[in-house]
Amino acid sequence: MENFASLLHGFGVALTTYHVMLMMIGVFLGILVGVLPGLGAPNGVSLLLPLTFTMDPVAAIILLTSMYWGALFGGSTTSILFNIPGEPSSVATTFDGYPMARQGQATQALTLAFLSAGFGALVGVILITVLSSWVAKFALRFSSPEYFAVYFLAFASFIGLGAASPLKTIVSMGLGFAFAAVGMDTVSGGLRLTYGFNELLSGISFLIAVIGLFGIGELMLTIEEGLRFDGIQARVKIRDVFKTIATLPRYWVTLLRSAAVGCWMGITPGGPTAASFMSYGLAKRLSRRKEGFGQGEPEGVVAPETADHAAGSSAILPMLALGVPGSATAAVMMGGLMIWGLNPGPMLFVERPDFVWGLIASMYLGNIVAVLMVLATIPLFASILRIPFAIIGPVIVVVCFIGAYTVAGRPFDLWLALAFGVVGYLFKKLDYPIAPLVLAMVLGDKAEDAFRQSMIMSRGSLSIFWSNGLVATLMLIGLALALGPLLSTMLGRVGKPKGSSVVA
């Protein structure tokens, strides 16, 4: 109950006209940078950071976090409308969001995405309000073996998802691991796969790959198919927004499960990307409409969005309490904390309760403000799809390349994005799944670091992954998820030899 009193105090801090104004400005700016792929939340927040030097810390963090929420929502918008995820964590949203948009259901997809994202975020914030002290202690139990187990869990829940052949999935995942390995290696301190290109020193940015694979690859396909978007005929009606809101309770199981997955991954530092993929994987496995996934199933939008935002907001807590940022954006904000004269760490809660609880209260308010504002933008964004492809196509190309350039300001990245575009096109033509590549690219190097650190700690013995209850449980769940579909496939083959839908 002590937390509750502090929270009310926090609302007192956050609910001033000035702070609510800042939230609205932040959310608005966030939507703008989120919609431009490549610009994204980390860049947006670091652009805004100098402006906050003269503000007081509470106002400054409210502005920056609101921008972060806005950018997350903006990122989902481009995933759904153009198949271009603005953030790694919104990749899973493209799987069903984009097909929905192509079928003329852009309004429904956007509304569902925003509402479930808002729901996820609120669950995440409630969790950290209630459990703040426990969560910080729990996160301390995680070391490299536990990290590896969490990443393994994310990979495992994704195995056997696509309709493509398992071999193609492995090829795609292998390529993803290779791309993730480029650049300076943490464990050995050496350079890998840079072939003397200075531009590859910092590795291949995930965003460049995604802009190419999804955005440019998709455009090439569209051009080949005769220059049209199927969504053109879609009429945009405000009524659709309200109708979709009314359908939301139907997905309550998915919402709750995804929020739980998201919170879990946010606290165990798996992060929003792992959360959204895992939640999508589970939703598909447990759904009664498995076949619909990948073809525009609303549940496939609800699941990743809820988990993404639940993880995003519950991850703020470990950052504040431990001083370890969970994402690139969080790292920029942490840098901000130091400049404003605050030290992130366990003592922040004791020393600056007004700041911490003001921030937590602003997360409630900021998300509500963000959901209302993005819902209001839906008719605008959905009507973009009514513009003829001959006009919007070139605009998307320009936006893609501007996005690719803004990631690091390097012309080299433009070529890289183009190359990934060709790869994306070929993948689609040859029916290779792109998602495993993306997942491996985002989590591959982290999983690798965690595995090698574990091996250094245990001096080469694999038994470290069974050395305590926590890591053993995680590994067992992971193995069950990984081997489950294989076993059921085998059993299915034995049972009915002609079974064609063996790949779940």
Next chain:
Amino acid sequence: MLKISWLIATAIAVTYGSMAQADWKPAKPVEFIVTSAPGGGTDNFARVVQSIIAKHKLMEQPIVVTNKGGGSGAEGFIYTKVATGDSHKLTFGTNNAYLLPYVAKLAYKPDELIPVAAMALDEFLLWVKADAPYKDAKSYIEAVKAKPDTFKMGGSQSKDTDQTLTSLIQDATGAKFIYVPFQGGGAAGVQLAGGHIDSNTNNPNENAGQWKAGAITPLCVFSPTRLQGGVKVTATMGWSDIPTCKEAGIPIDQFQMPRTVWLPGGVPADAVAFYADILKKVSQTPEWKEYIERTSQTDRFLTGQDLRTFIASDDAKNRKVFEQEGWIAR
């Protein structure tokens, strides 16, 4: 007539030219290149300098900060090297500026950059978990020596300052650690607080929060003198109560990391002097003192010949460790 006007024009040009030379000023926005990711120690350093320059209006032109932290910062230094002659690019780093090319094959050499200033020295301490049975550095080292290759020392990155210092400690005492590289000092700090490693050599700033919370405790500082700051951090100890490692029985006089600022090669000497002067002014502001105190670094402003001497000796010291450990890339 023509000749006279030509003479006048030349005269004006010469006067202006020499004036501009004597009093060089940036003519367009200045880019601050940060050789670490956002949120890292170098990032904080550069952004604090930026915020002080903005607050005291020390420069007319605006400042744009860009992070080029790829390859442990090599990305930023190569970017600086390529910008030869561009006086509007100021690069922020540590001793990684001249140490990185030893351990990896990179497309720049340290002498292709011009050192402008070193503004602070970051300190290294030996930290253990607060509830560990070691009350001083000596008893900890004895425990490590009794069971070689079982104690885990965590640090940031590989073949970087933390691993260099670990190697120096091993040489000086005969103890043997398992060195575990993490992505950054923050992660190494949390791993120690969680009891997953036995010690780390973090900078004060990276571990201060966990120390204050009573999760970990410092044993000694690798500095020739004790740290400044009489205020108590915990109930019983403040920064100045931490013994130097030499006092505590580890024979290493000094291991510090300079926070450095660089310009590309081929820029006019006046530009170097201009930035050195601005940075000097920054280092005299109360905000800078506050940053130094908050991060418990040592305030030391070096420029010109002093800086070059410092770099040469730091370079030689580190090189010796690299050679001995076989880290030099060929």
